[in-house]
Amino acid sequence: xxxxxxxxxxxxxxxxxxxxxxxxxxxxxxxxxxxxxxxxxxxxxxxxxxxxxxxxxxxxxxxxxxxxxxxxxxxxxxxxxxxxxxxxxxxxxxxxxxxxxxxxxxxxxxxxxxxxxxxxxxxxxxxxxxxxxxxxxxxxxxxxxxxxxxxxxxxxxxxxxxxxxxxxxxxxxxxxxxxxxxxxxxxxxxxxxxxxxxxxxxxxxxxxxxxxxxxxxxxxxxxxxxxxxxxxxxxxxxxxxxxxxxxxxxxxxxxxxxxxxxxxxxxxxxxxxxxxxxxxxxxxxxxxxxxxxxxxxxxxxxxxxxxxxxxxxxxxxxxxxxxxxxxxxxxxxxxxxxxxxxxxxxxxxxxxxxxxxxxx
Amino acid sequence: xxxxxxxxxxxxxxxxxxxxxxxxxxxxxxxxxxxxxxxxxxxxxxxxxxxxxxxxxxxxxxxxxxxxxxxxxxxxxxxxxxxxxxxxxxxxxxxxxxxxxxxxxxxxxxxxxxxxxxxxxxxxxxxxxxxxxxxxxxxxxxxxxxxxxxxxxxxxxxxxxxxxxxxxxxxxxxxxxxxxxxxxxxxxxxxxxxxxxxxxxxxxxxxxxxxxxxxxxxxxxxxxxxxxxxxxxxxxxxxxxxxxxxxxxxxxxxxxxxxxxxxxxxxxxxxxxxxxxxx
Numbered sequence: 091x092x093x094x095x096x097x098x099x100x101x102x103x104x105x106x107x108x109x110x111x112x113x114x115x116x117x118x119x120x121x122x123x124x125x126x127x128x129x130x131x132x133x134x135x136x137x138x139x140x141x142x143x144x145x146x147x148x149x150x151x152x153x154x155x156x157x158x159x160x161x162x163x164x165x166x167x168x169x170x171x172x173x174x175x176x177x178x179x180x181x182x183x184x185x186x187x188x189x190x191x192x193x194x195x196x197x198x199x200x201x202x203x204x205x206x207x208x209x210x211x212x213x214x215x216x217x218x219x220x221x222x223x224x225x226x227x228x229x230x231x232x233x234x235x236x237x238x239x240x241x242x243x244x245x246x247x248x249x250x251x252x253x254x255x256x257x258x259x260x261x262x263x264x265x266x267x268x269x270x271x272x273x274x275x276x277x278x279x280x281x282x283x284x285x286x287x288x289x290x291x292x293x294x295x296x297x298x299x300x301x302x303x304x305x306x307x308x309x310x311x312x313x314x315x316x317x318x319x320x321x322x323x324x325x326x327x328x329x330x331x332x333x334x335x336x337x338x339x340x341x342x343x344x345x346x347x348x349x350x351x352x353x354x355x356x357x358x359x360x361x362x363x364x365x366x367x368x369x370x371x372x373x374x375x376x377x378x379x380x381x382x383x384x385x386x387x388x389x390x391x392x393x394x395x396x397x398x399x400x401x402x403x404x405x406x407x408x409x410x411x412x413x414x415x416x417x418x419x420x421x422x423x424x425x426x427x428x429x430x431x432x433x434x435x436x437x438x439x440x441x442x443x444x445x446x447x448x449x450x
Numbered sequence: 451x452x453x454x455x456x457x458x459x460x461x462x463x464x465x466x467x468x469x470x471x472x473x474x475x476x477x478x479x480x481x482x483x484x485x486x487x488x489x490x491x492x493x494x495x496x497x498x499x500x501x502x503x504x505x506x507x508x509x510x511x512x513x514x515x516x517x518x519x520x521x522x523x524x525x526x527x528x529x530x531x532x533x534x535x536x537x538x539x540x541x542x543x544x545x546x547x548x549x550x551x552x553x554x555x556x557x558x559x560x561x562x563x564x565x566x567x568x569x570x571x572x573x574x575x576x577x578x579x580x581x582x583x584x585x586x587x588x589x590x591x592x593x594x595x596x597x598x599x600x601x602x603x604x605x606x607x608x609x610x611x612x613x614x615x616x617x618x619x620x621x622x623x624x625x626x627x628x629x630x631x632x633x634x635x636x637x638x639x640x641x642x643x644x645x646x647x648x649x650x651x652x653x654x655x656x657x658x659x660x661x662x663x664x665x666x667x668x669x670x671x672x673x674x675x676x677x678x679x680x681x682x683x684x685x686x687x688x689x690x691x692x693x694x695x696x697x698x699x700x701x702x703x704x705x706x707x708x709x710x711x712x713x714x715x716x717x718x719x720x721x722x723x724x725x726x727x728x729x
Contacts, residue, residue, distance in 0.1 A: 142629055162632045175630035179648045188644075192635035236634065 168237030369447025388434025595677025619653030
């Protein structure tokens with residue numbers, strides 16, 4: 091069990107920085123998820139923690155010790171690879187025992203430990219089977235058992251659930267969460283699936299273009315995203331473009347493209363400089379928007395383009411006066427709005443957040 | 451659609467027939483010849499086989515052929531496997547260039563290759579000059595007109611093929627397996643022994659057999675680098691035909707060679723299957 095610290099970790103190929111001065115702290119026993127789109131540097135970061143890639147600069151510390159120069163096999167970590175990397179010519183038992191036999195444990199000890207682990211992953215008696223005889227979900231559990239066999243200080247997972255179908259993925263998420271809680275092993279998981287991140291993580295570190303955009307508990311990231319990228323990546327969001335007209339006491343006034351002026355809260359985490367008359371965006375989550383019959387009241391007018399019934403919720407695609415299509419989420423119980431209906435959109439002041447006009 | 455596939459199949463009969471015609475009749479004729487005491491006489495006889503199999507000279511030649519082929523195969527493996535591994539695992543733009551170079555080198559006619567070797571390995575050749583200059587030896591090594599020269603020639607000829615074959619074999623082993631092994635505590639050596647070698651074994655055996663078969667039938671190396679002293683079976687067969695004009699014995703020896711190679715291959719295949727079943 092150990093804490094992990096990344097100090098200004100950088101990975102550079104020629105001029106291109108895949109990972110750019112990343113600082114990260116993972117507490118002992120914490121489940122941290124590295125989340126981001128393809129190419130953001132999350133897998134490279136994980137591989138540098140594992141020792142499978144060497145940082146161009148920066149330090150990796152596991153349990154307080156600088157392991158940047160330590161070879162892979164001495165870092166005492168377990169890892170699940172994206173393709174599971176089970177040894178096809180070895181049985182399930184031999185796969186799980188691989189790390190133990192490398193550490194020269196006695197045969198009896200090894201056998202007992204393998205049995206214990208097979209119980210843990212709910213595959214008792216599978217010692218003699220071969221990986222090719224197992225289903226995807228079973229292979230994944232064997233890979234997990236192999237990684238945990240010698241009780242490593244750190245468990246790493248590289249998109250482990252990507253190849254599984256939805257139902258199986260959800261079941262495995264519950265399994266992983268349960269096991270991590272039970273064993274209290276520091277875990278770092280890489281994924282591009284934000285729902286997976288939200289359901290598993292104690293904290294999420296969102297990455298894009300080699301940088302960590304924000305680190306925090308799932309709820310924190312959802313309610314107070316540091317920039318528009320985070321807001322868009324976690325959950326759905328509407329970004330209304332406009333111009334900043336006033337700014338005081340953490341509240342901004344923005345003139346939208348139909349001329350109306352709305353207020354938006356300024357997140358203290360937002361780092362971009364905000365100048366008067368500069369382009370800005372107001373972000374509101376779909377579930378915070380309220381549709382009402384057209385007429386007076388509400389902040390902006392709109393026309394319903396489409397209604398999607400999703401069982402427990404209803405999605406409305408509403409066309410704003412300036413052409414942008416906004417997403418509104420209602421509970422299934424309310425009055426339905428038909429396509430073509432004139433509506434007004436309203437939201438509570440505290441549910442709107444201000445972002446700069448640029449991409450992030 | 452069905453008519454289309456049928457007409458395709460009809461086309462394949464022609465090359466198949468040509469292959470059979472080029473392969474089977476000459477072998478059949480040779481085998482037929484080996485069953486007669488003299489070309490043209492009637493009366494099938496196994497006399498030739500009796501003569502060959504009880505003559506120390508021919509048996510010695512067979513043994514020399516097998517022994518040299520084995521040694522050359524092992525040396526090629528020792529040199530070829532690590533080379534193929536490094537080529538397969540290194541990410542560099544140079545790798546494809548090196549592979550192309552390897553491929554091109556295998557196109558060079560064997561006679562030219564062997565001639566080049568005979569210049570390099572001579573008493574005053576590059577190898578001896580270098581070793582003498584480095585004071586590693588004080589007398590030039592005799593690398594030509596003996597078994598050593600022939601083995602070197604065999605290795606030189608088969609090495610490019612073996613490397614390219616093993617290269618593609620190793621590429622089928624996912625790199626993630628090696629990473630997983632190292633991550634879970636294996637040293638490089640242990641990883642090699644426990645993961646790479648077992649998975650590469652079928653390809654290694656297949657490659658070794660191909661090289662062995664090539665070596666058994668090798669003629670140019672034995673003739674040009676053996677100096678008339680290394681009498682492998684192909685050399686003896688050629689002499690029987692050109693010098694002694696003794697077709698029946700030559701045919702017998704040829705059939706013997708084919709038979710031995712065939713048996714060794716079958717035995718190896720059975721051994722592999724037994725190991726795979728027992729595993």
